[in-house]
Amino acid sequence: xxxxxxxxxxxxxxxxxxxxxxxxxxxxxxxxxxxxxxxxxxxxxxxxxxxxxxxxxxxxxxxxxxxxxxxxxxxxxxxxxxxxxxxxxxxxxxxxxxxxxxxxxxxxxxxxxxxxxxxxxxxxxxxxxxxxxxxxxxxxxxxxxxxxxxxxxxxxxxxxxxxxxxxxxxxxxxxxxxxxxxxxxxxxxxxxxxxxxxxxxxxxxxxxxxxxxxxxxxxxxxxxxxxxxxxxxxxxxxxxxxxxxxxxxxxxxxxxxxxxxxxxxxxxxxxxxxxxxxxxxxxxxxxxxxxxxxxxxx
Numbered sequence: 001x002x003x004x005x006x007x008x009x010x011x012x013x014x015x016x017x018x019x020x021x022x023x024x025x026x027x028x029x030x031x032x033x034x035x036x037x038x039x040x041x042x043x044x045x046x047x048x049x050x051x052x053x054x055x056x057x058x059x060x061x062x063x064x065x066x067x068x069x070x071x072x073x074x075x076x077x078x079x080x081x082x083x084x085x086x087x088x089x090x091x092x093x094x095x096x097x098x099x100x101x102x103x104x105x106x107x108x109x110x111x112x113x114x115x116x117x118x119x120x121x122x123x124x125x126x127x128x129x130x131x132x133x134x135x136x137x138x139x140x141x142x143x144x145x146x147x148x149x150x151x152x153x154x155x156x157x158x159x160x161x162x163x164x165x166x167x168x169x170x171x172x173x174x175x176x177x178x179x180x181x182x183x184x185x186x187x188x189x190x191x192x193x194x195x196x197x198x199x200x201x202x203x204x205x206x207x208x209x210x211x212x213x214x215x216x217x218x219x220x221x222x223x224x225x226x227x228x229x230x231x232x233x234x235x236x237x238x239x240x241x242x243x244x245x246x247x248x249x250x251x252x253x254x255x256x257x258x259x260x261x262x263x264x265x266x267x268x269x270x271x272x273x274x275x276x277x278x279x280x281x282x283x284x285x286x287x288x289x290x291x292x293x294x295x296x297x298x
Contacts, residue, residue: 033060086243090225117218120195157221
């Protein structure tokens, strides 16, 4: 019995090792050349920091970033924008659009981050907001244009689920991106917009100009998920694949988290799953075997 247990444990160790090798391939090769990335505007501050971390191991890689509303960027890619290597979007809809148009390389699409909504007011505002319903009593409220800005879609969903959609529609002012909404609400340029709805991570980048007046319950809107994929039009396939994988690994996670994002755990590999299954099965058998051994002694 001991020999069988040791053999199974050895098998599990091999499988676990295989799983780890699959999940974290050895970085023997380094990459070079530019990687052109189209990314959601809410990643403007964060993504360059992740890229700087990546370049510590790949100093010959350079990045060309284009930030904007995810829907607008997806439309530009569909229209034949200059070769783009990676698309890093918020919301599944823009990625679905590109996938349905066969613009994504199979097997490279992944979910990486989560975010939440925040209701902001100008830093000098005296308005008190204690619920989403309070927005219907204000003069104007800024959100991203739902046609191209996913944050605007989430905001509209928030209004609908809070029962104020009809009342608030005439008061809405649309921004071209989340960062544009920040600017509209900012005390520097604003004299009529009382509040806005943005991602929490964006609000945190401008606390000298706006303040978070209220954080809506997350059950009032769909999960905010950021995902990335390598595009079929890439001109630097190997480097793009490698950096796309880097976006979701444990090295990049702390950088995203430091800007207020929450990261989505990496899926377990086949080898890792086999290992956990074998170890669990053997431990279960070992626990069951103990009472029998004790009974025999007694």
